[in-house]
Amino acid sequence: MALRIGVDTGGTFTDICLYDTTRDELRVFKVSSTPEDPGKAIIEGVAELLRTAGSGEFSDVSYFAHGTTVGTNALLTETGARTGLLTTRGFRDLLELARGRRPKLYDLQADKPTPLVPRGLRHEVTERVRHDGTVWTPLDESEVRQAIRQLRDEGVEAIAVCLLYSYVFPDHERRIAGWVEEEFPGAYVSLSSEVLPEFREYERLSTVVSNAYLGPKVSGYLARLRKKLAERGLVTQPYVTQSNGGVVSFAEAEKYPVRMVLSGPSTGVVGAARTANGAGYPDIITFDMGGTSTDVSLVQHGEPKTSSGLDLDGRAIRTAMLDIHTVGAGGGSVARLDSGGLLKVGPESAGAFPGPACYGHGELPTVTDANVVLQVLNPDYFLGGRITIDREASRRAVGTLAEKLGMSVEDTAQGIIRVVTANMARAIRVISVQRGYDPRDYVMVPFGGAGPLHASRLAAELGMRTILVPESPGALSALGLLLTDIKSDFSRTSVMTVTTGAADDIAAVFAELSAQAERWFESSDIEERARGSRRQVDLRYAGQNHELTVDFPAGPVTAAAVTALLDGFALAHERTYGYANPGNPIQAVTFRVQASGEIGARPTSSPVVTGRPDGEQARKRPVYLPELGGFHECLIHDRAALAPGTVVEGPAIVEQMDTTTLVLPGSTAEVDAHRNLVIHL
DSSP: OOEEEEEEEOSSEEEEEEEETTTTEEEEEEEEOOTTOHHHHHHHHHHHHHHHHTOOOGGGEEEEEEEOOHHHHHHHHTOSOOEEEEEETTOTTHHHHTTOOOSSTTOTTOOOOOOSSOGGGEEEESOEEOTTSOEEEOOOHHHHHHHHHHHHHTTOSEEEEEOTTTTTOOHHHHHHHHHHHHHSTTOEEEEHHHHOOOSOHHHHHHHHHHHHHHHHHHHHHHHHHHHHHHHTTOOSOEEEEOTTSOEEEHHHHHHOGGGGTTHHHHHHHHHHHHHHHHTTOOSEEEEEEOSSOEEEEEEETTEEOEEEEEEETTEEEEEEEEOEEEESOSTTEEEEEOTTSOEEEEEEEOTTTTOSGGGTSOOSOBHHHHHHHTTSSOSSEEGGGTEEOOHHHHHHHHHHHHHHHTOOHHHHHHHHHHHHHHHHHHHHHHHTGGGTOOGGGSEEEEESSSHHHHHHHHHHHHTOOEEEEOSSGGGHHHHHTTTOOEEEEEEEEEEEEOOGGGHHHHHHHHHHHHHHHHHHHHHTTOOGGGEEEEEEEEEEETTOSOOEEEEOOSSSOOHHHHHHHHHHHHHHHHHHHSOOOTTSOEEEEEEEEEEEEOOSOOOOSOEEOOOSSTTOOOEEEEEEEGGGTEEEEEEEEEGGGOOTTOEEESSEEEEOSSOEEEEOTTOEEEEOTTSOEEEEO
16 A cells, blocks of 8 residues: 655644545545644644544555744744854854845834844854955864864854855865864754855855754754654655755755745645646646735746745845745734724734634634634534534624724624735735736635635735635645655856857856756655756846846757847846846856656545535525625535536635635636636636
């Protein structure tokens, strides 16, 4: 028996997908997350799913992949390891100086993010390398060893090493790593020449510091989870998701934890892209709304957009990742009044515990409570009957705001929905309108536990006309873990002017990166037939300070391929900035190769899910719809009972184990041949 399992840990729920390749059977499952120990929910959830499905034991699992937010949460909450830094003399304060920008120019109370390495734990060492890689000042070994011993005595767990121009001459950093192993065995060491061999010293420094800061925590978490899985009988190598949408082994992830910052949402984008592309919708905007946050991304021609990094809580992180924008808007987002008496929603969340008031533990009004009050969500139960809903608790929670606003409970609840919709619309405009894409040209694909619930109102806000709801949207991120490939990214900065005569120089850089990819293929035991790669170049006009990443054509590096690269840059520049300068010289800055390998069969069957409790048939319930002036009797459909070709007229509610879909008045929803629910506004 060959079982493949994908597990995505969210702030409120842990989603699990199990694919039995022998039976061609796919099952989805949700359990409450255990934030104090995420591995607990994973082990218990997988065990329960294996038991209820009658599929086998942990020893029958041939593939196990996991998406986690452990690294992201550690950065946001500043709960990583005590970290020291070794850097070139004169660059000790770069971590605080950063780029010298003031993102909040007119906010006199705005604080800079707290450096992950306190100034007292940053040590300068004597060495200097020139921009061309020649050594100007040799590395002082005795001084470095003394600094390492001081960091050891000060109780650090991790050491980041970032020397000037190490991306062209990594030897000094490698020698320091050897001395750390001798002077401070057991310390987690992170080298900038390995983590990010690219120019721009601040971004490289910030990224390698983040990597070291996360290292002990992430490696400890993955080691504990791997041990628990092995104790339950798992014999295969487990994988974890990266920000680039691919998976890597736990061992590789422990070395580069900073590449897991978007581990959670990335596979949801991959799953949405594959699902929508298979249904004939290659251009989509993904809308992943969970319990704590909402993640949005743009997919064009079936391929998710990529990015070279992000700023997380004011800290620069540069690594290959899917272009995902996140806002603090989820089902558990708390509604409140600000100092001016205006209604605000999020980013604070009720989390998995105490959770929304309707779960029976919390008292604060959340987005979920607002939907329960409006009866858009089932006012009696959740997760196919496994969680009982307390509607009166939701009314009491929302009622506290209603009293302050002087409004009815229902109008206050609808106000919460309007505010959170506006928050999410702004997020989608960031990845579409602000980058030259019109959201009206795209199909929305909502997923996550709350995505389909809010998709219709959000799409209407943005002028989008079509929504595609996958068959199991509440577990699409977990399903995406069964649809993605193993991936690794390799990059190198090499500044050159790009002309057709530079083909040989470009080929030499790509050859070096491809050799690194080949070594990775071998070490990862990826068969020749399963290997693939993608080449990209960061380009800019001479004199510019920012680059655009452009795909390099497949095949040999020829003059024609270089011409196609330049044409692609002109199109990208015009779309992004509204103009192109055909006569200006174009520079290549950083070259990139992404290596990928297929790792097993992908699900082709429809998920087996649990519908409403036995014996309960389709029915009606009053749902508050402002479009119709108040409560209106809506037909409640069971998603599992909707066969391909079925048309649902709005207003209506479609319920299933992992989510609820709202179909607005005047809209229609049709089940396509792939069992997706396609809504036309």
